[in-house]
Amino acid sequence: EPEVTQTPSHQVTQMGQEVILRCVPISNHLYFYWYRQILGQKVEFLVSFYNNEISEKSEIFDDQFSVERPDGSNFTLKIRSTKLEDSAMYFCASSVMGLAFNEQFFGPGTRLTVL
Amino acid sequence: DAKTTQPPSMDCAEGRAANLPCNHSTISGNEYVYWYRQIHSQGPQYIIHGLKNNETNEMASLIITEDRKSSTLILPHATLRDTAVYYCIVRAYSGAGSYQLTFGKGTKLSVIP
Numbered sequence: 001e002p003e004v005t006q007t008p009s010h011q012v013t014q015m016g017q018e019v020i021l022r023c024v025p026i027s028n029h030l031y032f033y034w035y036r037q038i039l040g041q042k043v044e045f046l047v048s049f050y051n052n053e054i055s056e057k058s059e060i061f062d063d064q065f066s067v068e069r070p071d072g073s074n075f076t077l078k079i080r081s082t083k084l085e086d087s088a089m090y091f092c093a094s095s096v097m098g099l100a101f102n103e104q105f106f107g108p109g110t111r112l113t114v115l
Numbered sequence: 116d117a118k119t120t121q122p123p124s125m126d127c128a129e130g131r132a133a134n135l136p137c138n139h140s141t142i143s144g145n146e147y148v149y150w151y152r153q154i155h156s157q158g159p160q161y162i163i164h165g166l167k168n169n170e171t172n173e174m175a176s177l178i179i180t181e182d183r184k185s186s187t188l189i190l191p192h193a194t195l196r197d198t199a200v201y202y203c204i205v206r207a208y209s210g211a212g213s214y215q216l217t218f219g220k221g222t223k224l225s226v227i228p
Contacts, residue, residue: 056212056213
């Protein structure tokens with residue numbers, strides 16, 4: 001069964017450093033998403049992406065964040081200058097289309113630790 | 116998106132049916148009801164979704180009341196591996212917020228041997 005994959009599983013970085021989190025969505029899916037979950041808190045939406053454009057983003061997704069589809073298979077989340085409060089699990093998801101009845105499938109997540 | 120209300124925790128005996136309730140009294144006519152679960156800190160796992168009719172798949176059944184103000188997720192024969200946090204989510208059909216899933220605190224289901 002096809003699944004969303006994410007690398008690395010755990011990323012440790014120093015405050016102020018740039019990090020790139022990588023995701024490989026399910027191959028025939030066209031919409032891609034990033035969510036995050038701070039330890040002990042709710043899963044929060046960050047951004048949705050379609051046709052090389054952001055279709056929706058939350059207030060969390062500020063200028064420090066960017067997303068890219070660098071090739072036909074990868075989808076990345078970049079944090080330019082990490083802060084301590086960026087420490088969280090980051091989940092990538094994908095769906096066939098972006099309609100309300102298209103379920104989103106999540107990857108296993110990347111645990112980001114900012115020191 | 117309409118808000119949802121779920122009990123914070125529930126227990127279920129292994130092998131029994133687990134019935135997880137969700138209240139979404141302010142749901143709009145074109146909003147879908149989704150259920151996801153999260154085991155430990157793994158990625159949320161899609162379970163089922165529906166609009167008006169009851170739905171069933173290999174994992175669970177979704178019962179939506181006629182007025183659509185509440186729903187119940189049924190796991191017919193709970194196993195220990197079903198221990199997880201279960202999220203009931205109402206998703207807007209269009210407009211602002213329609214691309215995102217808005218997770219609440221969910222129900223922590225503990226399946227007991």
